[in-house]
Amino acid sequence: MSEPVSKGNTAAFVAIVGRPSAGKSTLMNALCGEKVAIVSSVPQTTRNRIRGIVNRDGGQLVFIDTPGFHDSTRTFNRHMRGLIEESIRDSEVLLYVVDGSRPPGDEELSLIELVGKHANLPRVVALNKIDTASAKRLDQMRILLSQRLPDVPVFEISARKPEGLEALVTELLRVSPEGEPVYPEDFYTDQPPEFRVSEIIREKALTGLREELPHSIYVRVDDMEVRELDSGGQQLWIRAFILVERNSQQGMIVGAGGQGIKRIRQSAQKEIASLFPYRIHLDLRVKVDPNWRRNDRLLDRLVH
Ligand SMILES: Nc1nc2c(ncn2[C@@H]2O[C@H](COP(=O)(O)OP(=O)(O)OP(=O)(O)O)[C@@H](O)[C@H]2O)c(=O)[nH]1
Numbered sequence: 001m002s003e004p005v006s007k008g009n010t011a012a013f014v015a016i017v018g019r020p021s022a023g024k025s026t027l028m029n030a031l032c033g034e035k036v037a038i039v040s041s042v043p044q045t046t047r048n049r050i051r052g053i054v055n056r057d058g059g060q061l062v063f064i065d066t067p068g069f070h071d072s073t074r075t076f077n078r079h080m081r082g083l084i085e086e087s088i089r090d091s092e093v094l095l096y097v098v099d100g101s102r103p104p105g106d107e108e109l110s111l112i113e114l115v116g117k118h119a120n121l122p123r124v125v126a127l128n129k130i131d132t133a134s135a136k137r138l139d140q141m142r143i144l145l146s147q148r149l150p151d152v153p154v155f156e157i158s159a160r161k162p163e164g165l166e167a168l169v170t171e172l173l174r175v176s177p178e179g180e181p182v183y184p185e186d187f188y189t190d191q192p193p194e195f196r197v198s199e200i201i202r203e204k205a206l207t208g209l210r211e212e213l214p215h216s217i218y219v220r221v222d223d224m225e226v227r228e229l230d231s232g233g234q235q236l237w238i239r240a241f242i243l244v245e246r247n248s249q250q251g252m253i254v255g256a257g258g259q260g261i262k263r264i265r266q267s268a269q270k271e272i273a274s275l276f277p278y279r280i281h282l283d284l285r286v287k288v289d290p291n292w293r294r295n296d297r298l299l300d301r302l303v304h
């Protein structure tokens with residue numbers, strides 16, 4: 001464990017909640033200065049509680065990124081909603097990310113209600129996407145937030161640009177309780193390597209997909225080992241599978257003449273190479289498993 005930076009430091013777990021695609025993972029990555037969580041234009045990209053760590057002179061913030069809150073009773077969604085509630089329970093601060101570019105709708109109102117219920121925690125709103133949101137839409141959101149969550153400060157930001165993030169971090173540190181850092185100061189995430197690799201592959205597989213298919217994908221890393229190369233140097237050898245629910249989906253991932261899977265493999269390999277000090281060999285295959293989503297054991301593995 002590292003020593004605290006100075007006396008009177010603050011430290012907090014900060015749960016990030018918001019609708020699917022509000023920009024929660026983009027925000028966490030921008031705050032951490034590293035890509036900790038994968039991002040895509042497909043709603044419900046994040047499926048797990050992912051921690052990202054921010055260290056400042058004033059203290060440490062451990063963000064817990066959560067799946068987008070979705071009103072639905074399907075097993076998978078119920079499971080993800082459970083993760084959100086668990087994350088809030090485990091946190092000292094609640095950060096609510098609102099997409100300023102979309103009309104609020106019922107989903108946003110459910111979230112406002114959820115955030116309203118947790119008045120026992122310091123809460124902060126990040127009104128996101130001010131780079132693209134129209135003035136009218138932003139006004140509508142400002143009014144709604146001031147009416148429904150009058151005690152919660154609102155910070156207007158762009159996670160993508162990025163803009164307005166330091167003021168947000170300062171406020172989060174200000175409302176955090178006093179405490180010692182939980183993680184060493186050079187840490188920005190605590191995810192196991194296999195999980196990071198599977199997430200990178202899933203992000204690359206999501207790119208260019210539409211409709212139901214993104215939710216039908218699960219990536220499993222079966223094997224990861226460092227091998228000595230005859231030519232000298234070391235190689236990280238990875239075997240991974242993209243699991244889909246139906247035969248037709250397998251074809252969509254593989255693509256004509258294998259071009260789809262080749263693109264996924266190449267772009268994933270490149271990003272994985274930026275994380276490890278080895279040359280990367282990625283053996284990537286697509287398999288049909290109609291039951292992965294209903295399988296409780298798999299869901300359990302998705303949690304951690
Ligand atoms: N214009 C704009 N786009 C943004 C901003 N922040 C995020 N996005 C985009 O919004 C989309 C969703 O971003 P994510 O970070 O994956 O959203 P999320 O809230 O984590 O989504 P889930 O994991 O699905 O709940 C991506 O296409 C991002 O590039 C922003 O500040 N401005």
Ligand SMILES: [Mg+2]
Binds near residue numbers: 024026046067068
């Ligand atoms: Mg996300």
